[in-house]
Protein backbone atom coordinates (compact mmCIF):
# COMPACT_ATOMS: atom_id res chain seq x y z
CA UNK A 583 0.00 0.00 0.00
CA UNK A 584 1.49 3.33 -0.95
CA UNK A 585 1.56 6.54 1.01
CA UNK A 586 -1.62 7.93 -0.56
CA UNK A 587 -3.66 4.85 0.26
CA UNK A 588 -2.42 4.81 3.84
CA UNK A 589 -3.13 8.54 4.28
CA UNK A 590 -6.65 7.98 2.95
CA UNK A 591 -7.28 5.11 5.34
CA UNK A 592 -6.17 7.30 8.25
CA UNK A 593 -8.30 10.28 7.16
CA UNK A 594 -11.34 8.02 6.91
CA UNK A 595 -11.03 7.26 10.62
CA UNK A 596 -12.55 10.28 12.40
CA UNK A 597 -9.96 10.62 15.17
CA UNK A 598 -10.88 13.94 16.75
CA UNK A 599 -8.92 14.33 20.01
CA UNK A 600 -8.95 12.19 22.11
CA UNK A 601 -10.76 9.54 20.02
CA UNK A 602 -8.36 7.40 18.00
CA UNK A 603 -10.93 5.53 15.89
CA UNK A 604 -8.51 2.72 15.03
CA UNK A 605 -5.72 4.81 13.48
CA UNK A 606 -3.06 3.46 15.82
CA UNK A 607 -4.36 -0.07 15.46
CA UNK A 608 -3.81 0.23 11.72
CA UNK A 609 -0.31 1.67 12.15
CA UNK A 610 0.52 -1.01 14.72
CA UNK A 611 -0.43 -3.75 12.26
CA UNK A 612 1.70 -2.21 9.52
CA UNK A 613 4.71 -1.89 11.81
CA UNK A 614 4.29 -5.35 13.32
CA UNK A 615 4.38 -6.79 9.81
CA UNK A 616 7.66 -4.95 9.35
CA UNK A 617 9.24 -6.57 12.42
CA UNK A 618 8.57 -3.80 14.94
CA UNK A 619 7.58 -4.59 18.53
CA UNK A 620 4.45 -2.60 19.18
CA UNK A 621 3.09 -1.32 22.50
CA UNK A 622 -0.33 0.29 22.66
CA UNK A 623 -0.15 2.63 25.65
CA UNK A 624 -3.37 4.08 26.97
CA UNK A 625 -3.00 6.86 29.53
CA UNK A 626 -6.25 8.36 30.83
CA UNK A 627 -8.51 8.64 27.79
CA UNK A 628 -5.65 8.89 25.30
CA UNK A 629 -4.28 6.17 23.03
CA UNK A 630 -0.57 6.21 22.27
CA UNK A 631 1.64 3.90 20.29
CA UNK A 632 5.28 3.04 20.73
CA UNK A 633 6.80 0.76 18.12
CA UNK A 634 10.42 -0.26 17.96
CA UNK A 635 12.56 -2.06 15.48
CA UNK A 636 15.53 -3.50 17.37
CA UNK A 637 19.05 -3.39 16.07
CA UNK A 638 21.44 -6.08 17.35
CA UNK A 639 24.43 -4.25 18.73
CA UNK A 640 23.50 -0.70 19.53
CA UNK A 641 21.20 1.35 21.70
CA UNK A 642 21.32 4.31 19.29
CA UNK A 643 17.71 5.27 18.63
CA UNK A 644 16.14 7.15 15.74
CA UNK A 645 12.48 8.10 16.27
CA UNK A 646 9.72 9.25 14.00
CA UNK A 647 7.15 11.12 16.06
CA UNK A 648 3.71 12.42 15.33
CA UNK A 649 0.04 12.34 16.17
CA UNK A 650 -3.02 10.61 14.80
CA UNK A 651 -5.56 12.94 16.39
CA UNK A 652 -7.05 15.85 14.48
CA UNK A 653 -8.97 19.01 15.33
CA UNK A 654 -12.74 18.95 14.73
CA UNK A 655 -14.02 19.58 11.20
CA UNK A 656 -15.90 22.68 12.30
CA UNK A 657 -18.88 23.76 10.19
CA UNK A 658 -19.16 20.88 7.70
CA UNK A 659 -21.16 23.00 5.26
CA UNK A 660 -17.92 24.89 4.60
CA UNK A 661 -16.30 21.72 3.30
CA UNK A 662 -16.56 20.89 -0.42
CA UNK A 663 -15.93 17.22 0.39
CA UNK A 664 -16.80 15.22 3.53
CA UNK A 665 -14.02 15.96 6.07
CA UNK A 666 -13.66 12.33 7.14
CA UNK A 667 -13.82 10.80 3.70
CA UNK A 668 -10.53 11.29 1.89
CA UNK A 669 -11.16 12.68 -1.58
CA UNK A 670 -8.67 13.14 -4.43
CA UNK A 671 -9.21 16.15 -6.63
CA UNK A 672 -6.85 17.82 -9.10
CA UNK A 673 -3.67 16.56 -7.51
CA UNK A 674 -4.78 17.26 -3.96
CA UNK A 675 -6.01 14.93 -1.26
CA UNK A 676 -8.74 16.52 0.86
CA UNK A 677 -9.79 15.58 4.38
CA UNK A 678 -9.29 16.55 8.02
CA UNK A 679 -5.73 15.65 9.01
CA UNK A 680 -4.45 15.42 5.41
CA UNK A 681 -1.59 17.80 6.22
CA UNK A 682 -1.77 17.89 10.06
CA UNK A 683 -0.59 15.22 10.13
CA UNK A 684 -1.90 11.93 8.85
CA UNK A 685 -0.02 12.42 5.59
CA UNK A 686 3.21 12.85 7.54
CA UNK A 687 2.54 9.75 9.66
CA UNK A 688 1.80 7.68 6.54
CA UNK A 689 4.99 8.96 4.89
CA UNK A 690 7.09 7.88 7.88
CA UNK A 691 5.68 4.37 7.83
CA UNK A 692 6.10 3.94 4.07
CA UNK A 693 9.63 5.40 4.13
CA UNK A 694 10.53 2.92 6.85
CA UNK A 695 9.10 0.02 4.86
CA UNK A 696 11.14 1.00 1.83
CA UNK A 697 14.29 1.55 3.85
CA UNK A 698 14.15 -1.76 5.74
CA UNK A 699 13.37 -3.63 2.53
CA UNK A 700 16.57 -2.22 1.08
CA UNK A 701 18.69 -2.35 4.23
CA UNK A 702 17.41 -5.01 6.63
CA UNK A 703 20.13 -4.44 9.27
CA UNK A 704 20.71 -0.72 9.84
CA UNK A 705 23.16 0.24 12.61
CA UNK A 706 20.52 1.90 14.81
CA UNK A 707 17.13 1.22 16.37
CA UNK A 708 14.04 2.79 14.86
CA UNK A 709 11.09 3.93 16.95
CA UNK A 710 7.65 5.38 16.27
CA UNK A 711 6.14 7.61 18.94
CA UNK A 712 2.56 8.29 17.94
CA UNK A 713 0.17 10.10 20.26
CA UNK A 714 -3.54 10.82 20.24
CA UNK A 715 -3.63 14.07 22.15
CA UNK A 716 -1.24 16.47 20.44
CA UNK A 717 -4.13 18.76 19.48
CA UNK A 718 -5.56 18.56 23.00
CA UNK A 719 -4.08 19.30 26.39
CA UNK A 720 -0.97 17.14 25.77
CA UNK A 721 -0.99 15.56 29.22
CA UNK A 722 -1.53 11.89 28.48
CA UNK A 723 0.38 11.78 25.21
CA UNK A 724 4.05 12.24 24.35
CA UNK A 725 5.02 13.23 27.91
CA UNK A 726 3.70 9.97 29.36
CA UNK A 727 5.26 7.86 26.60
CA UNK A 728 8.61 9.53 27.31
CA UNK A 729 8.24 8.68 31.02
CA UNK A 730 7.46 5.09 30.02
CA UNK A 731 10.60 4.96 27.85
CA UNK A 732 12.70 6.44 30.62
CA UNK A 733 11.54 3.74 33.05
CA UNK A 734 12.82 1.22 30.51
CA UNK A 735 16.15 2.99 30.29
CA UNK A 736 15.64 4.06 26.69
CA UNK A 737 16.94 7.34 25.37
CA UNK A 738 16.09 8.92 22.04
CA UNK A 739 19.12 10.21 20.11
CA UNK A 740 17.49 11.68 17.03
CA UNK A 741 13.85 12.53 16.43
CA UNK A 742 12.02 13.75 13.36
CA UNK A 743 8.48 14.99 13.83
CA UNK A 744 6.33 14.91 10.72
CA UNK A 745 4.46 18.10 11.61
CA UNK A 746 3.57 20.32 8.65
CA UNK A 747 6.61 22.62 8.67
CA UNK A 748 6.73 23.79 5.05
CA UNK A 749 5.55 26.93 3.31
CA UNK A 750 5.11 26.39 -0.42
CA UNK A 751 7.31 23.42 -1.37
CA UNK A 752 7.95 20.32 0.76
CA UNK A 753 10.81 20.86 3.19
CA UNK A 754 11.46 24.41 1.97
CA UNK A 755 11.37 25.06 5.70
CA UNK A 756 12.10 22.79 8.65
CA UNK A 757 11.70 23.65 12.31
CA UNK A 758 14.90 23.27 14.27
CA UNK A 759 13.40 24.63 17.45
CA UNK A 760 10.39 26.24 18.97
CA UNK A 761 9.87 29.13 21.29
CA UNK A 762 8.92 28.48 24.89
CA UNK A 763 5.51 29.47 26.20
CA UNK A 764 4.79 30.88 29.64
CA UNK A 765 1.42 32.18 30.82
CA UNK A 766 0.89 34.38 33.87
CA UNK A 767 -2.44 34.76 35.68
CA UNK A 768 -2.43 37.86 37.81
CA UNK A 769 -5.03 39.33 40.17
CA UNK A 770 -4.56 42.81 41.64
CA UNK A 771 -6.59 43.58 44.74
CA UNK A 772 -7.84 47.06 45.59
CA UNK A 773 -10.67 48.48 47.61
CA UNK A 774 -14.20 48.69 46.23
CA UNK A 775 -16.02 52.01 46.51
CA UNK A 776 -18.13 54.77 44.94
CA UNK A 777 -16.56 56.45 41.88
CA UNK A 778 -17.49 59.83 43.34
CA UNK A 779 -15.40 59.12 46.44
CA UNK A 780 -12.17 57.66 45.03
CA UNK A 781 -10.23 58.70 48.14
CA UNK A 782 -12.29 56.15 50.06
CA UNK A 783 -11.46 53.39 47.58
CA UNK A 784 -8.37 51.96 45.89
CA UNK A 785 -8.75 51.35 42.16
CA UNK A 786 -6.90 48.17 41.14
CA UNK A 787 -7.31 49.01 37.42
CA UNK A 788 -5.47 52.29 37.86
CA UNK A 789 -2.79 50.50 39.85
CA UNK A 790 -1.99 47.88 37.25
CA UNK A 791 -2.56 49.98 34.07
CA UNK A 792 0.88 51.67 34.06
CA UNK A 793 2.63 48.33 34.51
CA UNK A 794 0.66 46.72 31.69
CA UNK A 795 1.62 49.60 29.42
CA UNK A 796 5.24 49.26 30.51
CA UNK A 797 5.37 45.51 29.95
CA UNK A 798 3.73 45.78 26.51
CA UNK A 799 6.21 48.41 25.38
CA UNK A 800 9.27 46.69 26.83
CA UNK A 801 11.87 45.00 24.60
CA UNK A 802 12.19 41.88 26.78
CA UNK A 803 15.21 40.84 24.72
CA UNK A 804 16.55 41.40 21.23
CA UNK A 805 16.27 37.78 20.20
CA UNK A 806 19.32 36.01 18.85
CA UNK A 807 20.50 34.27 15.72
CA UNK A 808 17.83 31.59 16.05
CA UNK A 809 14.89 33.27 17.77
CA UNK A 810 12.94 36.48 17.20
CA UNK A 811 12.61 38.90 20.14
CA UNK A 812 10.42 37.68 22.98
CA UNK A 813 6.74 38.42 22.58
CA UNK A 814 4.56 39.60 25.46
CA UNK A 815 0.82 39.64 24.89
CA UNK A 816 -2.03 40.40 27.27
CA UNK A 817 -4.70 37.83 26.48
CA UNK A 818 -7.46 38.66 28.97
CA UNK A 819 -8.47 41.45 31.32
CA UNK A 820 -11.44 41.14 33.62
CA UNK A 821 -12.77 43.72 36.06
CA UNK A 822 -15.91 45.63 36.93
CA UNK A 823 -18.54 45.41 39.63
CA UNK A 824 -21.45 45.54 37.19
CA UNK A 825 -22.30 49.20 37.68
CA UNK A 826 -20.81 52.36 36.15
CA UNK A 827 -20.50 54.09 39.50
CA UNK A 828 -18.50 51.41 41.33
CA UNK A 829 -14.74 51.10 41.59
CA UNK A 830 -14.18 47.34 41.50
CA UNK A 831 -12.37 45.41 44.22
CA UNK A 832 -10.02 43.57 41.89
CA UNK A 833 -8.81 43.06 38.33
CA UNK A 834 -7.66 39.81 36.74
CA UNK A 835 -5.14 39.86 33.91
CA UNK A 836 -3.77 36.97 31.86
CA UNK A 837 -0.66 37.33 29.73
CA UNK A 838 1.60 35.08 27.69
CA UNK A 839 5.26 35.11 26.79
CA UNK A 840 6.70 33.43 23.70
CA UNK A 841 10.41 33.43 24.25
CA UNK A 842 13.60 32.04 22.77
CA UNK A 843 16.93 31.02 24.23
CA UNK A 844 17.91 34.63 25.01
CA UNK A 845 15.67 34.50 28.11
CA UNK A 846 14.62 31.93 30.67
CA UNK A 847 11.24 31.39 32.29
CA UNK A 848 12.84 32.13 35.67
CA UNK A 849 14.24 35.43 34.37
CA UNK A 850 10.83 36.50 33.09
CA UNK A 851 9.07 35.53 36.32
CA UNK A 852 11.63 37.37 38.42
CA UNK A 853 11.20 40.60 36.43
CA UNK A 854 7.39 40.48 36.74
CA UNK A 855 7.53 39.92 40.49
CA UNK A 856 10.11 42.70 40.99
CA UNK A 857 7.89 45.15 39.12
CA UNK A 858 4.81 44.17 41.11
CA UNK A 859 6.70 44.62 44.35
CA UNK A 860 8.21 47.91 43.26
CA UNK A 861 4.70 49.23 42.55
CA UNK A 862 3.65 47.94 45.97
CA UNK A 863 0.72 46.01 44.61
CA UNK A 864 -1.44 43.59 46.53
CA UNK A 865 -1.51 40.66 44.14
CA UNK A 866 -1.84 36.95 43.50
CA UNK A 867 0.13 35.46 40.65
CA UNK A 868 0.23 31.97 39.20
CA UNK A 869 2.12 30.62 36.23
CA UNK A 870 1.36 28.03 33.61
CA UNK A 871 4.48 26.77 31.92
CA UNK A 872 3.90 24.90 28.68
CA UNK A 873 7.46 24.24 27.69
CA UNK A 874 10.98 25.59 27.44
CA UNK A 875 12.36 26.70 24.10
CA UNK A 876 14.43 24.12 22.28
CA UNK A 877 17.00 24.36 19.54
CA UNK A 878 18.82 21.77 17.45
CA UNK A 879 21.40 23.97 15.83
CA UNK A 880 24.14 21.45 15.15
CA UNK A 881 24.63 17.72 15.18
CA UNK A 882 24.20 14.61 13.12
CA UNK A 883 20.41 14.88 12.80
CA UNK A 884 20.46 18.32 11.25
CA UNK A 885 23.34 17.40 8.93
CA UNK A 886 21.58 14.25 7.75
CA UNK A 887 18.27 16.07 7.26
CA UNK A 888 19.78 18.95 5.33
CA UNK A 889 21.67 16.61 3.04
CA UNK A 890 18.57 14.47 2.42
CA UNK A 891 16.52 17.50 1.46
CA UNK A 892 19.19 18.85 -0.88
CA UNK A 893 19.52 15.42 -2.52
CA UNK A 894 15.79 14.88 -2.98
CA UNK A 895 14.51 18.42 -3.57
CA UNK A 896 17.51 20.23 -4.98
CA UNK A 897 17.29 23.05 -2.44
CA UNK A 898 18.41 23.59 1.13
CA UNK A 899 15.69 24.07 3.74
CA UNK A 900 15.26 27.30 5.66
CA UNK A 901 15.89 26.61 9.33
CA UNK A 902 13.11 28.11 11.39
CA UNK A 903 11.91 28.36 14.98
CA UNK A 904 8.63 30.15 14.26
CA UNK A 905 5.12 28.89 14.96
CA UNK A 906 3.35 27.52 17.99
CA UNK A 907 4.61 24.85 20.32
CA UNK A 908 4.70 21.19 19.37
CA UNK A 909 5.45 17.92 21.13
CA UNK A 910 9.06 18.43 20.00
CA UNK A 911 9.54 20.48 23.19
CA UNK A 912 8.99 17.39 25.36
CA UNK A 913 11.27 15.16 23.30
CA UNK A 914 14.03 17.77 23.14
CA UNK A 915 13.88 18.11 26.93
CA UNK A 916 15.16 14.50 27.21
CA UNK A 917 18.37 15.54 25.45
CA UNK A 918 17.45 14.29 21.99
CA UNK A 919 18.24 16.16 18.80
CA UNK A 920 14.84 17.12 17.39
CA UNK A 921 13.52 18.67 14.22
CA UNK A 922 10.24 18.94 12.39
CA UNK A 923 9.97 18.26 8.70
CA UNK A 924 6.67 17.79 6.92
CA UNK A 925 4.30 19.04 4.25
CA UNK A 926 2.93 22.56 3.83
CA UNK A 927 1.02 24.10 6.71
CA UNK A 928 -1.16 26.28 4.44
CA UNK A 929 -4.49 24.54 5.17
CA UNK A 930 -4.00 23.08 8.64
CA UNK A 931 -6.95 23.38 11.02
CA UNK A 932 -9.01 24.99 8.20
CA UNK A 933 -12.08 23.82 6.28
CA UNK A 934 -11.06 21.89 3.16
CA UNK A 935 -7.70 20.88 4.63
CA UNK A 936 -5.66 19.23 1.90
CA UNK A 937 -2.25 17.97 0.94
CA UNK A 938 -0.62 17.80 -2.49
CA UNK A 939 -0.31 14.18 -3.54
CA UNK A 940 3.09 14.83 -5.11
CA UNK A 941 4.27 16.30 -1.80
CA UNK A 942 3.49 13.10 0.07
CA UNK A 943 5.57 11.06 -2.36
CA UNK A 944 8.35 13.62 -1.98
CA UNK A 945 8.17 13.42 1.81
CA UNK A 946 8.56 9.63 1.66
CA UNK A 947 11.73 10.13 -0.42
CA UNK A 948 13.09 12.65 2.08
CA UNK A 949 12.48 10.44 5.13
CA UNK A 950 13.92 7.45 3.28
CA UNK A 951 17.01 9.46 2.39
CA UNK A 952 17.42 10.60 5.99
CA UNK A 953 17.48 6.97 7.17
CA UNK A 954 19.99 6.10 4.48
CA UNK A 955 22.11 9.09 5.41
CA UNK A 956 22.08 8.16 9.07
CA UNK A 957 23.11 4.58 8.38
CA UNK A 958 26.12 5.85 6.43
CA UNK A 959 27.07 8.58 8.89
CA UNK A 960 26.37 6.87 12.18
CA UNK A 961 29.24 4.84 13.54
CA UNK A 962 28.11 1.88 15.58
CA UNK A 963 29.38 2.52 19.12
Ligand SMILES: [Zn+2]
Pocket residue numbers: 649682683716745746
Ligand atom coordinates in the same frame (compact mmCIF):
# COMPACT_ATOMS: atom_id res chain seq x y z
ZN1 LIG B 1 0.01 18.64 14.20
